[in-house]
Amino acid sequence: xxxxxxxxxxxxxxxxxxxxxTGHCGLFFVAFPPLRGHMLFGFPSQFIIPVLMGWIGLMxxxxxxxxxxxxxDDEIEALEDVVEES
Amino acid sequence: MEKQQWxxxxxxxxxxxxxxxxIFFYFVGWYxxxxxxxxxxxxxxxxxIGSVTNGLGMASSYxxxxxxxxxxxxxxxLKVPFVYMWIQFGLSIPLITLWYGTPLRRLGVFTxxxxxxxxxxxxxxxxxxxxxxxxxxxxxxxxxxxxxxxFEMLFGVNYTLALVCGGALIVGYVAIGGMYGTxxxxxxxxxxxxxxxxxxxxxxxxxxxxSGWYFPPLLYADMVPAMLDAVPDFFDMKYGxxxxxxxxxxLTIGAMGLPHLGMRIYTAANLKSARGAxxxxxxxxxxxxSATYAMGFAGVFFQATSGAVIAPEDYDKITLILNGVxxxxxxxxxxxAGAIAAGLSTISANLMxxxxxxxxxxxxxxxxxxxxxxxxxLNYCAIAGGGLAAILIALNPPxxxxxxxxxxxxxxxxxxxPLVILGVWWKQANRYxxxxxxxxxxxxxxxxxxxxxxxxxxxxxxxxxxxxxGALLCVPLCFFLVTTVSMITNRIxxxxxxxxxxxxxxxVDSIHGWTVYNEQRYNSTMAGIVVAAVSGFFVxxxxxxxxxxx
Numbered sequence: 001x002x003x004x005x006x007x008x009x010x011x012x013x014x015x016x017x018x019x020x021x022t023g024h025c026g027l028f029f030v031a032f033p034p035l036r037g038h039m040l041f042g043f044p045s046q047f048i049i050p051v052l053m054g055w056i057g058l059m060x061x062x063x064x065x066x067x068x069x070x071x072x073d074d075e076i077e078a079l080e081d082v083v084e085e086s
Numbered sequence: 087m088e089k090q091q092w093x094x095x096x097x098x099x100x101x102x103x104x105x106x107x108x109i110f111f112y113f114v115g116w117y118x119x120x121x122x123x124x125x126x127x128x129x130x131x132x133x134x135i136g137s138v139t140n141g142l143g144m145a146s147s148y149x150x151x152x153x154x155x156x157x158x159x160x161x162x163x164l165k166v167p168f169v170y171m172w173i174q175f176g177l178s179i180p181l182i183t184l185w186y187g188t189p190l191r192r193l194g195v196f197t198x199x200x201x202x203x204x205x206x207x208x209x210x211x212x213x214x215x216x217x218x219x220x221x222x223x224x225x226x227x228x229x230x231x232x233x234x235x236x237f238e239m240l241f242g243v244n245y246t247l248a249l250v251c252g253g254a255l256i257v258g259y260v261a262i263g264g265m266y267g268t269x270x271x272x273x274x275x276x277x278x279x280x281x282x283x284x285x286x287x288x289x290x291x292x293x294x295x296x297s298g299w300y301f302p303p304l305l306y307a308d309m310v311p312a313m314l315d316a317v318p319d320f321f322d323m324k325y326g327x328x329x330x331x332x333x334x335x336x337l338t339i340g341a342m343g344l345p346h347l348g349m350r351i352y353t354a355a356n357l358k359s360a361r362g363a364x365x366x367x368x369x370x371x372x373x374x375x376s377a378t379y380a381m382g383f384a385g386v387f388f389q390a391t392s393g394a395v396i397a398p399e400d401y402d403k404i405t406l407i408l409n410g411v412x413x414x415x416x417x418x419x420x421x422x423a424g425a426i427a428a429g430l431s432t433i434s435a436n437l438m439x440x441x442x443x444x445x446x447x448x449x450x451x452x453x454x455x456x457x458x459x460x461x462x463x464l465n466y467c468a469i470a471g472g473g474l475a476a477i478l479i480a481l482n483p484p485x486x487x488x489x490x491x492x493x494x495x496x497x498x499x500x501x502x503x504p505l506v507i508l509g510v511w512w513k514q515a516n517r518y519x520x521x522x523x524x525x526x527x528x529x530x531x532x533x534x535x536x537x538x539x540x541x542x543x544x545x546x547x548x549x550x551x552x553x554x555x556g557a558l559l560c561v562p563l564c565f566f567l568v569t570t571v572s573m574i575t576n577r578i579x580x581x582x583x584x585x586x587x588x589x590x591x592x593x594v595d596s597i598h599g600w601t602v603y604n605e606q607r608y609n610s611t612m613a614g615i616v617v618a619a620v621s622g623f624f625v626x627x628x629x630x631x632x633x634x635x636x
Contacts, residue, residue: 005607008598015184023174023338030323030330042307044321047166051379054173055372062180062368066361069184073357076599
């Protein structure tokens, strides 16, 4: 099996984990209570960090995901004949 | 204390704003529909929508009346745990794009049900299509309730009349426009609802004394000390680990099974444009969601400090109530137009999905040779029928409009997402596994909800009402059944001979972009065993008592 296939599997698993971390980072504050109650930008940490990760963090991960998966598509197409979209 | 009545004193400006926006939406819908030459054009807008427009459209389909009204209502009720619940919704489009958006697009299908038909066969697709219609009707139901509540406040008429009139206007608009109309309208509606939500929120924050009013989504930290004095438990977590963990199967995986979100990926001009739209989606989603949390914060603060009494049945109207209290009437009228736009864009996406499911996935497969004119009539009838069903159910609504929406997410996570994810990524998934998985898990999800057998539930309270405890059990159960039943039946020659295994395996390779077949790709038995074992673990975790409260 070629590296593009392995890369596809790796990207899918890696970005799934990263996306889940951005959207569910509140889970850390539930699992580890000492993380709560610190103030950041004037808000309690358990509120503002999940909000920012769910917006800015997610945007950054989605942008990297778009770039790398676009490159991967090009790589797969370069390896073999192009699959025409129907 | 006596309950206050929240209604517009003079509805004239509100009616003018709403009427003007409806005329504009109808015009865009009619004008766009002229471009649809075939049924496929009607459903996918000719696959020609650019990434910014599509990103706005994706966000718009998601920024429903639940965002505009339902979320603020539940923040008023639940406070910060509900913010956690909403944050993860931004993951939907990136996860759909990553896991199956692009493969389905390569296959040339525009609903997950069509993929199920290609991958697992007709019988499985009928089962999934029926669940999907149910999911979309429940999703549209939440929006219809919201539209009715806005019309109720705008015109001062009773809920039933508001529901019938508002619902009829919206169903007519969607049937006329098709996906061309809804895509371009959805983009406009996203801009309208963004401005109508965020700008007046700035004025509300300023009136409440916030110095960060010029960027209300994030800059209200100076109100936090006053909030903690008035409502000390506002930032408390309240629930246990299981409650927050259940958000993943219910809402994150649930969103991956929603047909109307996936459809936005298929309307993009090409795959790169679809991924560009995904990034735009996260931006538009993030800014509007953050503004929603700020509106919820302001609502809780207002209720705690002003002495005003807001009855629980009016919680859904908190955005409108705050605008009515702090802003001039024309601003409230503009906000109402924005709220209508929010409901309209989502209902239109829901009804388009219902229409596509009934017309394309069920009727078109039973009668494949229908001529174009009959197909068009069928499209209109399917949309109108779905709308009518949502209106009829909304005549007797749940307490909060968002309840039916979230329950629908859970059902999508149970009945659709596992089939599509495993179908795209695992060659060994077959029709026996898919049909038994979706049927058993889907029916169990409905059975353990508190609405059917109140004593046959996994948990009680909010997590049960929203479908969270049911989804925590049934989503992994579906993964478990699809993998184990598939692995067993593939090894029973009498059953395996009924499955076009070779054809299915080649299909999986081709939708990932490979033209030269390789037997080893996406074909690991060990992967199937790992998925089954992990799913089995979570089924047991869901059944174990406790863990829901802090």
